[in-house]
Amino acid sequence: DAKTTQPPSMDCAEGRAANLPCNHSTISGNEYVYWYRQIHSQGPQYIIHGLKNNETNEMASLIITEDRKSSTLILPHATLRDTAVYYCIVRTTRNSGGSNYKLTFGKGTLLTVNP
Amino acid sequence: EAQVTQNPRYLITVTGKKLTVTCSQNMNHEYMSWYRQDPGLGLRQIYYSMNVEVTDKGDVPEGYKVSRKEKRNFPLILESPSPNQTSLYFCASSSGFLEQFFGPGTRLTVL
Numbered sequence: 171d172a173k174t175t176q177p178p179s180m181d182c183a184e185g186r187a188a189n190l191p192c193n194h195s196t197i198s199g200n201e202y203v204y205w206y207r208q209i210h211s212q213g214p215q216y217i218i219h220g221l222k223n224n225e226t227n228e229m230a231s232l233i234i235t236e237d238r239k240s241s242t243l244i245l246p247h248a249t250l251r252d253t254a255v256y257y258c259i260v261r262t263t264r265n266s267g268g269s270n271y272k273l274t275f276g277k278g279t280l281l282t283v284n285p
Numbered sequence: 286e287a288q289v290t291q292n293p294r295y296l297i298t299v300t301g302k303k304l305t306v307t308c309s310q311n312m313n314h315e316y317m318s319w320y321r322q323d324p325g326l327g328l329r330q331i332y333y334s335m336n337v338e339v340t341d342k343g344d345v346p347e348g349y350k351v352s353r354k355e356k357r358n359f360p361l362i363l364e365s366p367s368p369n370q371t372s373l374y375f376c377a378s379s380s381g382f383l384e385q386f387f388g389p390g391t392r393l394t395v396l
Contacts, residue, residue, distance in 0.1 A: 213387030
């Protein structure tokens, strides 16, 4: 699976949009971009994933550049409860018989939403 | 409500005393997995299971055992716990490459 690079920390004001970047310059054609977050010591929580088109759900939007070498997770109106470590994960969805669906977590970005 | 449950949530034990951490999911997922999380090391996979009676080692399996006798349950067994197994443990489940659901975590301290 491709390696990702994220800033270690970011701040955001409550009510404003939080834009979390992720670089994945070695991504290959069959690899998706997934975002998870972990609120302090809780289990990681799935946010969104995409291949090449922009995606939106009730939690966030995912913008993937045309060359797919980077992406941005957007939380449109951040709240204090969005303070968490956000993980960008790139992995293949090609399951070659017996493959592990393991998620490889990096260090992520600690997003702190300030009042 | 779709969920993964783990028990116990907190456990303090002593070296060598066998323990089991249970994990159960109600989503009929084929895939289940155990991770441990340690400061500076992130989340690392211990064992995983692709389906009933199918289990395999992850990245850090030493000192752990698992079983998958039923689809919904995937217990993690520490036959002889040691202090280096003090950690935060998470169970997860999914249907293929779709989103993985994680349990609330079990904080284990081995003295």
